Amino acid sequence: MYDVIIIGGGVVGSAAAYYLSQHDLKLLMLEAFNDVADGTTKANSAVIHAGYDPKPGSLMAKYNVEGSKLTRELAKKLDVPYVNDGSLVLAFSPEDLETLKELYDRGIANGVEQLKLLNYEETKDIEPGISENVYGSLYAGTSAVISPWEYCLALAETAVRNGMDLKLSNEVTGIRKNEDGSFTVTTVKGEYQGRYVINAAGIYADKVHEMIGQKEFTITPVRGQYFLLDKSQFPKARHTLFQCPSERGKGVAVTPTVHGNLIVGPDATRVNGEDLDTTADILSYVRETASLSIKDIDYQENIRNFSGLRARSDRGDFIIEESHSVPDFFNLAGMASPALSSAAAIGIAAREWVLSKHPYPKKEDYVDSRRKIRFKQLSDEEKNRIIKEDPAYGRIICRCETVTEGEIRATFKTPIPPRSIDAVKRRTNAGMGRCQGGFCGERVAMILKEELGLDYDEILQDREGTVVLEKKAKEDYGNV
Ligand SMILES: Cc1cc2nc3c(=O)[nH]c(=O)nc-3n(C[C@H](O)[C@H](O)[C@H](O)COP(=O)(O)OP(=O)(O)OC[C@H]3O[C@@H](n4cnc5c(N)ncnc54)[C@H](O)[C@@H]3O)c2cc1C
Numbered sequence: 001m002y003d004v005i006i007i008g009g010g011v012v013g014s015a016a017a018y019y020l021s022q023h024d025l026k027l028l029m030l031e032a033f034n035d036v037a038d039g040t041t042k043a044n045s046a047v048i049h050a051g052y053d054p055k056p057g058s059l060m061a062k063y064n065v066e067g068s069k070l071t072r073e074l075a076k077k078l079d080v081p082y083v084n085d086g087s088l089v090l091a092f093s094p095e096d097l098e099t100l101k102e103l104y105d106r107g108i109a110n111g112v113e114q115l116k117l118l119n120y121e122e123t124k125d126i127e128p129g130i131s132e133n134v135y136g137s138l139y140a141g142t143s144a145v146i147s148p149w150e151y152c153l154a155l156a157e158t159a160v161r162n163g164m165d166l167k168l169s170n171e172v173t174g175i176r177k178n179e180d181g182s183f184t185v186t187t188v189k190g191e192y193q194g195r196y197v198i199n200a201a202g203i204y205a206d207k208v209h210e211m212i213g214q215k216e217f218t219i220t221p222v223r224g225q226y227f228l229l230d231k232s233q234f235p236k237a238r239h240t241l242f243q244c245p246s247e248r249g250k251g252v253a254v255t256p257t258v259h260g261n262l263i264v265g266p267d268a269t270r271v272n273g274e275d276l277d278t279t280a281d282i283l284s285y286v287r288e289t290a291s292l293s294i295k296d297i298d299y300q301e302n303i304r305n306f307s308g309l310r311a312r313s314d315r316g317d318f319i320i321e322e323s324h325s326v327p328d329f330f331n332l333a334g335m336a337s338p339a340l341s342s343a344a345a346i347g348i349a350a351r352e353w354v355l356s357k358h359p360y361p362k363k364e365d366y367v368d369s370r371r372k373i374r375f376k377q378l379s380d381e382e383k384n385r386i387i388k389e390d391p392a393y394g395r396i397i398c399r400c401e402t403v404t405e406g407e408i409r410a411t412f413k414t415p416i417p418p419r420s421i422d423a424v425k426r427r428t429n430a431g432m433g434r435c436q437g438g439f440c441g442e443r444v445a446m447i448l449k450e451e452l453g454l455d456y457d458e459i460l461q462d463r464e465g466t467v468v469l470e471k472k473a474k475e476d477y478g479n480v
Contacts, residue, residue: 005194009036011152013200015347017159023360032171037152043308050140052107063342070344078154081258087143087240096244114141160415175212205333213325221309224266230301278305310336376402398440400433420460
């Protein structure tokens with residue numbers, strides 16, 4: 001019998017897991033995919049928003065502002081790439097300047113610090129690449145960018161390190177309430193009993209709730225598409241550049257990433273189910289709209305397009321509450337943007353709810369830190385020392401991102417080892433560079449095969465079923 005079962009291993013479920021694992025309770029996370037951070041958490045703008053956008057009084061406003069402060073602390077503590085680059089909302093007309101003033105007032109009402117309205121010259125001073133269409137901007141000094149998947153991994157890994165059971169590839173298919181008030185949660189792999197259930201199932205949160213409760217909300221996936229540009233384009237924007245919301249729409253952002261790339265996007269298109277396609281028409285809209293902010297982005301330097309799905313609820317706000325129809329069942333739903341920024345504060349809310357049900361004491365021996373070797377960031381002296389200790393750190397596997405064999409092998413000793421080539425990418429950056437794994441993909445596959453004791457036809461690119469090698473290339477598999 002578990003005390004708490006969390007359904008969903010995105011950043012929201014993982015934040016709840018992180019805070020709950022600080023207490024003396026039996027915790028289980030059930031995740032449909034073969035890795036955490038493989039849903040919306042891996043495909044978004046990666047911005048830790050300052051909090052001037054949500055309406056004052058909304059849950060989004062409250063959790064965004066609290067969450068962004070907590071994220072900064074957690075990133076430091078858990079060794080997650082995070083850069084406080086600041087953001088600018090750009091105005092393109094006198095009417096936009098009025099909207100910026102409203103956003104500024106909202107921000108002040110929400111308790112956001114370091115907000116400033118800038119005119120064109122002041123904006124140009126700190127962001128020299130902006131186009132001449134710009135009238136002025138709203139500067140937010142607390143806005144930051146993060147590695148969203150590594151943030152999620154860090155939270156989930158820390159929970160596992162502190163005793164949480166994580167069952168990957170365990171899609172929940174049914175939930176029932178037992179006579180003693182506990183739940184039986186059925187997955188494609190088995191059955192688990194729990195006293196309390198937390199639903200953090202992203203775009204499927206409404207379906208998961210309806211496995212046991214009455215319909216209380218609806219989630220609509222709203223897709224956003226992006227360009228991911230090579231590092232050559234990184235210097236074109238120093239801040240995260242948003243566009244002023246207007247009758248043109250919410251605009252698209254141009255933002256530097258923590259890995260030294262530039263991303264451009266997203267649009268907002270309602271889709272059915274898990275439609276992650278990227279399409280030429282929307283991408284050209286994204287590109288054209290972004291040119292209002294910065295003109296000279298070279299799209300020949302695009303290295304990948306991707307899309308993510310916002311979990312938009314019919315309430316237009318986060319849903320952070322106990323189910324109205326099922327006691328002891330807590331929904332963390334409607335987790336559209338800014339839920340990445342808010343996740344830590346939402347995790348604390350989930351913990352408070354559990355503790356209101358039962359006062360589980362804090363653990364005395366909680367391990368609340370995480371350190372990683374990032375070879376390319378070491379000094380020459382440190383590099384030499386580490387190679388002497390383990391020669392695998394002297395062998396570069398990913399040449400674009402300078403990722404060593406030592407770093408890749410180390411991931412298999414972490415609390416949540418990778419099970420696919422993309423899972424290695426999320427943990428080490430191998431395959432994230434200009435060639436997108438063209439050169440290192442095969443070498444990563446061979447390390448994965450060796451570390452996990454796989455057969456050639458069991459090597460996965462990403463989720464279950466994405467086998468890389470289906471048939472023998474030659475007589476002998478050894479020739480691949
Ligand atoms: C285009 C776009 C841009 C965004 N930009 C930002 C931004 O810049 N800043 C910001 O703060 N937010 C942003 N967001 C929002 C942010 O990415 C999400 O709010 C956040 O990642 C949601 O996390 P989650 O854990 O709720 O969902 P997910 O990451 O989707 O995790 C849910 C998990 O539940 C699992 N699951 C679902 N059903 C089941 C089941 N039946 N059984 C077991 N597991 C199940 C899924 O497999 C998944 O792993 C953006 C979102 C999008 C789409």
